[in-house]
Amino acid sequence: MGEGRWIEVGDGVLVRRYAELDLSVGLVVGARRCLVVDTRGGAAQGAELAAAVRTVTPLPWSVALTHAHFDHSFGTAAFLPCDVWAHPGCRAALADDGPGDRRRWAQRYRAEGKPAIAADLEGTEIVLPGRLVGGHAELALGGRTVVLAHAGPAHTGHDLLVHVPDAGVTFAGDLVEHAPGGSFTTESFGPDSSLATWPAALDDLLALGGRVIVPGHGEPVDAAFVAAQREPLARLAQLRERVEEGGLTREEALARSPFPADVTEAALEPHR
Ligand SMILES: [Zn+2]
Incomplete structure (x- = not known):
């Protein structure tokens, strides 16, 4: 399944990195x-x-889940019994879409010649979170408190930030995209993403004041990285809005977009 490695990003705050999906x-x-x-x-x-x-x-x-996508949430059974914290929308997405996601991704891994990962997925029990936080919650771990916060719809409708104030570390899930080049991919703008409100969610993330921000994929980044990522995202959101209002054609939006054509196309899909 691939070995991970721990990185300590603050006192008693660790990130575990994996080659698979750069998780x-x-x-x-x-x-x-x-x-x-x-x-x-x-x-x-x-x-x-x-x-x-x-x-x-x-x-x-x-356990706290940043969102319901399988790569972040399907390993929960190994931790039971325990409290599993997530946004109510995460629970709903796991209940409604989890089995379909499990089937689709298993097929995809099989097609990619990764049968062991496919078999692991197929044998996976999807665990529904029992401790729900729609806005803001604080968890006392003894000597330190962790803040769970929903910053509004962005990568999904139920992204949950996990902030450790005393260490200045924020776990951002896929709210912060860190594909090669530190940018967005077609996968960033899935059917459950919300481009229009994503820049404001990044503002909320930055307002937490984290020194180290941990994306769901890729190496930890800093606030300047997130601020730099916000700008082209806001431009893309504006372009999409103008296309929807009829003030701009898709072709014009593609020409003006700060992102490659395939990423822009994904972001302009009508269901988002
Ligand atoms: Zn995701």
């Missing part, structure tokens, strides 16, 4: 409890992460 998950260690941020993409992947957490700390854990 980043998190661990926040308090004096009495720890919090696991995202659980990877299947039963065996989740079990690997749970064992890796146990090499860092023996403390009881809770």
